[in-house]
Amino acid sequence: MPPPPDRPSRRLTVWLGVVPFLLFALLFLILPTLQIVTGAFRTPDGGVTLQNIRGLMTPSILGALTISLRLSLVTAFLGCAIGLILAAAVTRGGLPGWLRATTMTFSGVASNFAGVPLAFAFIATLGRLGLLTVILRDWFGVNLMAVGFNLISFTGLALAYLYFQIPLMVLIITPALDGLRKDWREAAESLGASGAQYWRMVALPVLGPSLIGTFALLFANAFGAVATAMALTGSSLSILPIILFAQIRGDVLQDPYLGYAVAFAMIVVTGVANLIYVTLRARAERWQK
C-alpha cells in the first residue's frame, strides 16, 4: 500500500514548529560563538593560523589566566567545603525545620546576587570605611589594613565570590544529602562504625560524584564572572575576563585576533569544567532514585 500522499509535506510542517527557536539560537548564540572560535584561528587577511593561540603564551595573558584559574579553584574548593558543611548542619544536624527552609530560600536569592551590587556590599562592609573594618578598629583595636588585609586584592575578591559560591553549593548538594538513606547510617553503626567512619567510608564515596561535579560547576561559575571583579577592583587585579573586557572596549592587546584567542581559551576552560559536571551528575543521580 502506498503511503498517504500528504505525508512528506506533513513531515516538513512538523519540523517548521521548531524553526523560530533554532533560528534564534543560531543568530544569537551559535553563530556569534563560532565567530569567536574561527576568529581565534584566523589571520587578518583570512588565512588559517595557530599564531593567535601561540600569542596566548605571553607573560601578561598567562599571568591573568593563572590568577583566574587560582581564583576559580580556591573559591570553588572553599565554596564546596563550606557549602557542604553548612548544608549538612542544616539538613541533618538536628536544627529546627524552619531554619532549613529559610536557608534554602536565602540560598536561592544569594546565588543570584552576583555582579555589581555584591561588590558594593563588600566595599560597605570590609572596605576602608566599611562597617566591619570600623567595628574591628574602634571596639577591638584591630586595624585590618595593618594586618595586611586589603579588600581590593585576590583575597578580597575570593571572599566576595564565596557569597554566591557557597549558596549555589547548598542548593545543589542538599538534594544529594537527602538521598543518603537513614538505613545506611544504621547499617554502618550496627557494624560498629563511628560517625567519622560513616562519613569517610559511606557518605563521602556516595556523594563523591556530586561533590566533584558541583566543584566543576562552581569553578566555571567563578571563571566566567566579570561584573563583581570590575566593580570591586576596577582593573587593578587582572583576571582573564577583565583583560578580555578591556580588549573589547579598547583593543588593549593591540591585536583583535589575540582577543578572539583569549575568548576561545575561556570557552575551552568553562567547556571542560561543564563537561565534567554533566558527566558526574549523571553518575551521582544513580543514588538519588
Place this chain on the structure above:
Amino acid sequence: MKAQRLVSWIIFAFGAAYFLLPLIGTVEFSLRARRGVYSLDAYRNVLSDPQFRDTLTYSFVLAILTIVLGVLIVAPTAFWVRLKLPALRPVVEFITLMPLVIPPIVIVFGYIRMYNTSSALPLLGSATGSDILLMCGYATLSLPYMYRAIDTGLRAIDVPTLTEAAQSLGAGWITILARVILPNILTAILSGAFLTFAIVIGEYVLAALLNRPAFGPYMVWMGSNKAYEPAALAVVAFAITWMAMGLIQLVSRFSKQTQARR
C-alpha cells in the same frame, strides 16, 4: 546527639554572620551620607538623579520585553517538542544549556564581531538596533532558566490530551497555545519570568559592551564617582532581587493551593 546539635548551631551561626554582615554593612553604609548622624541623604540623592530614573526605567522596560520574547520563543518550542518531536528534545535541551557554558562576555564579543556596522546585519549601527541586540542577548542568557521552568510546567499537565480535546472542538494551533496550554503553565512561566527579571535588571557586561544606558553600567559609574550612593543602589538592587524571588515563591505556593482544591 546534644553535642552534634551544638556544633550545628555554631556552624549555622558562622554562616549567618558571613551572609548577613554584608547586608547590614550595606544598609548602615548607605545611611552615613551626612556626617555624624544617620540620614536618608544617599537615597534622596539617588532618587533625585534623573540618570537613576532613566537607566532603571530602561532596564525595567528591557526586562519586560526580554520576558515576552523569551516566552514567545521557548513556550511554543517546548510544547511542540513534547508533542511532536520528542527525538529533538536532547538537542533543544543542549542548546538551552549553552548560555551557562559560554561566558556572557564571549557571547557579546561574538555579537560585536557579527553585527558591527560593516556586517551584513549592522544592528550595532543604530540605537534601536543595539537595543534589539541587547534584548536578544538577555533572552539568550535567560534561555536555560526559561526553558527549564516552562518544561517543568509542561511535564505537570497532559499535553497530548489537552491538545486533542482542543482540536476536536475545532481550535487551531495558536488558539491551543494561547488559550489552553499557556493558562495551564502560567505559574511556571511566571517563575521563569521573575528569574529573568532579576538577571536583566542589574546586568552589567552586555549593556556596557553594547554601550546601552542600562542600570548596571549606571551602578558601576556611581561606584567609581560617589561614596555612599553606591551602597544605596546596592540596597535598591537587592530589594528588587528579593522581590522577584519572593514573587516566585508566592506564585508557586498559590498554584499548589489551587491544584489541591481541584
